[in-house]
Amino acid sequence: MFDDFFIRALVAGIGIAFVAGPLGCFVVWRRLSYFGDTLAHSALLGVTIAYSLEFNIAVSIFLISSAIALILIQLQKKTNLPSDALLGLLAHSSLAVGLVVIGFLTFIRFDIMGLLFGDILAVNKKDLLTIWVGGALILLVLRLIWKPLFASTVNYELAQAEGLNPDRAKAVFTVLLAAIIAISIKLVGVLLITGMLIIPTAMARNLSDNPKKMVIFAIIGGLLSVFIGLFSSLEFNTPSGPSIIAAALALFIFSLLKVKQTIQLKN
Amino acid sequence: MSIGNNILIKLNNVGFKQNQKWLVQGVSLQVEKGKIVTLIGPNGSGKSTTAKIALGLFKNIEGQVEKFTNNIGYVPQKISIDWTLPLRVRDFMLLTDNLTEDVIDEALSLTGVISLKDKSLGNLSGGEFQRVLLARAISKKPELLVLDEPVQGVDFTGEIALYELIKEISEKLNCGILLISHDLHTVMSATDHVVCLNGHVCCSGSPKEVAKNSEYKALFGEQASQTLSIYEHKHDHVHANDGDIKKN
Numbered sequence: 103m104f105d106d107f108f109i110r111a112l113v114a115g116i117g118i119a120f121v122a123g124p125l126g127c128f129v130v131w132r133r134l135s136y137f138g139d140t141l142a143h144s145a146l147l148g149v150t151i152a153y154s155l156e157f158n159i160a161v162s163i164f165l166i167s168s169a170i171a172l173i174l175i176q177l178q179k180k181t182n183l184p185s186d187a188l189l190g191l192l193a194h195s196s197l198a199v200g201l202v203v204i205g206f207l208t209f210i211r212f213d214i215m216g217l218l219f220g221d222i223l224a225v226n227k228k229d230l231l232t233i234w235v236g237g238a239l240i241l242l243v244l245r246l247i248w249k250p251l252f253a254s255t256v257n258y259e260l261a262q263a264e265g266l267n268p269d270r271a272k273a274v275f276t277v278l279l280a281a282i283i284a285i286s287i288k289l290v291g292v293l294l295i296t297g298m299l300i301i302p303t304a305m306a307r308n309l310s311d312n313p314k315k316m317v318i319f320a321i322i323g324g325l326l327s328v329f330i331g332l333f334s335s336l337e338f339n340t341p342s343g344p345s346i347i348a349a350a351l352a353l354f355i356f357s358l359l360k361v362k363q364t365i366q367l368k369n
Numbered sequence: 370m371s372i373g374n375n376i377l378i379k380l381n382n383v384g385f386k387q388n389q390k391w392l393v394q395g396v397s398l399q400v401e402k403g404k405i406v407t408l409i410g411p412n413g414s415g416k417s418t419t420a421k422i423a424l425g426l427f428k429n430i431e432g433q434v435e436k437f438t439n440n441i442g443y444v445p446q447k448i449s450i451d452w453t454l455p456l457r458v459r460d461f462m463l464l465t466d467n468l469t470e471d472v473i474d475e476a477l478s479l480t481g482v483i484s485l486k487d488k489s490l491g492n493l494s495g496g497e498f499q500r501v502l503l504a505r506a507i508s509k510k511p512e513l514l515v516l517d518e519p520v521q522g523v524d525f526t527g528e529i530a531l532y533e534l535i536k537e538i539s540e541k542l543n544c545g546i547l548l549i550s551h552d553l554h555t556v557m558s559a560t561d562h563v564v565c566l567n568g569h570v571c572c573s574g575s576p577k578e579v580a581k582n583s584e585y586k587a588l589f590g591e592q593a594s595q596t597l598s599i600y601e602h603k604h605d606h607v608h609a610n611d612g613d614i615k616k617n
Contacts, residue, residue, distance in 0.1 A: 131454045253464045256450065263424040263443040263515065264465040311455050311489060 119324030146200035167280035220291035220343030383432035410566035442506030476508035495522025
């Protein structure tokens with residue numbers, strides 16, 4: 103069944119959508135869009151390291167992204183620069199270093215477009231295993247830290263005062279973000295992973311009045327984006343990542359109609 | 370915790386320094402079961418800081434905090450709900466604890482906002498929001514309640530009603546309350562012990578004692594202690610055991 107490349111891409115995309123929905127909600131709620139972007143940019147460096155050391159790609163990306171997150175925390179403590187400047191610094195420098203390293207690795211042929219924008223043909227059976235097992239683990243851990251993470255998203259001090267551990271939840275969440283980037287890079291690509299996290303979530307926000315609903319709609323939005331995106335990718339021979347994200351955008355625009363309706367109803 | 374000891378939390382000479390500046394220093398106080406301790410003081414006198422020290426929100430504090438309970442309800446001074454996060458009152462009630470529907474309803478009824486249960490948090494008025502905050506804090510029946518200016522944004526009559534409610538809660542749940550307020554006269558009837566802060570403890574004692582204290586008068590002005598006496602005039606009768614009301 104998984105011998106067909108398209109089925110493999112579809113199964114991979116479904117797995118990613120299930121994980122991206124809930125994680126994406128937290129990215130939006132905690133205003134971490136740019137942080138997710140920085141982690142994703144650093145993933146390219148992870149890929150090159152994996153190739154040059156003949157190491158597992160997903161593990162390598164995961165380690166590099168986590169390292170970048172740690173470096174960010176240290177820089178925030180030790181410099182007087184604002185967070186967005188530090189994020190920009192890390193995002194672009196890690197992307198640049200990644201591309202420079204690729205330039206040196208002349209003995210390996212890289213599909214740079216595939217790395218940046220995803221490749222529907224690139225997903226193999228091993229990747230499916232990584233996505234589904236890794237994805238299940240991510241969701242399980244998220245379930246465990248949900249309470250403190252959610253409470254501290256609403257109000258940090260309240261969560262801490264009432265005995266939850268927001269700092270630990272935040273650190274674990276950062277690791278989860280690195281993990282989803284690691285498992286979804288092949289299908290969606292370095293530059294568009296954050297889009298997969300936040301665009302279905304943005305659509306879900308337009309349709310929901312409570313957090314649970316928003317998570318469910320974000321998952322549904324992600325699934326629809328994957329279906330529409332991959333079928334059109336096959337049909338029009340477009341790269342998979344941009345096709346999925348463009349489909350997500352279309353869904354978002356549809357959801358705006360609903361917002362307009364509610365506003366009219368209120369008046 | 371020793372048996373028969375009603376102390377819930379005890380601050381021993383605590384202080385907190387930020388950017389080489391003491392926000393508050395040398396504060397000692399304790400909250401006991403069923404008692405209300407009120408912190409008063411002008412803006413920037415370290416009231417909220419003291420509450421946060423008590424709650425363990427700061428690292429590197431001076432002095433010691435001894436806590437004898439982990440069941441704490443907190444109403445912070447400032448809380449802003451981001452519009453990116455859709456949150457109804459009922460979702461907010463479940464924020465730090467898994468509560469049953471009955472428990473949520475009970476708390477919301479007690480603070481008089483049960484009708485708002487399915488409303489979005491962003492659509493509440495200031496007074497409604499404070500009542501929801503209070504309901505959330507009391508819903509898990511805490512042993513210690515820390516209320517940081519719980520009546521802000523509430524009009525004068527609502528203020529008195531809320532303080533009466535707080536007193537009712539303390540009796541009903543038999544919990545200790547650490548209350549922060551910027552004006553003494555409205556909290557008078559509810560308070561057992563007042564600590565007047567201005568970077569350090571200016572004076573402390575029963576509400577009456579504090580109102581007469583010269584440092585309190587210097588801090589809040591002569592008028593503050595007079596409004597207090599006006600308030601006291603309300604108690605112009607006593608209830609006898611047989612139900613008779615006797616004028617003083």
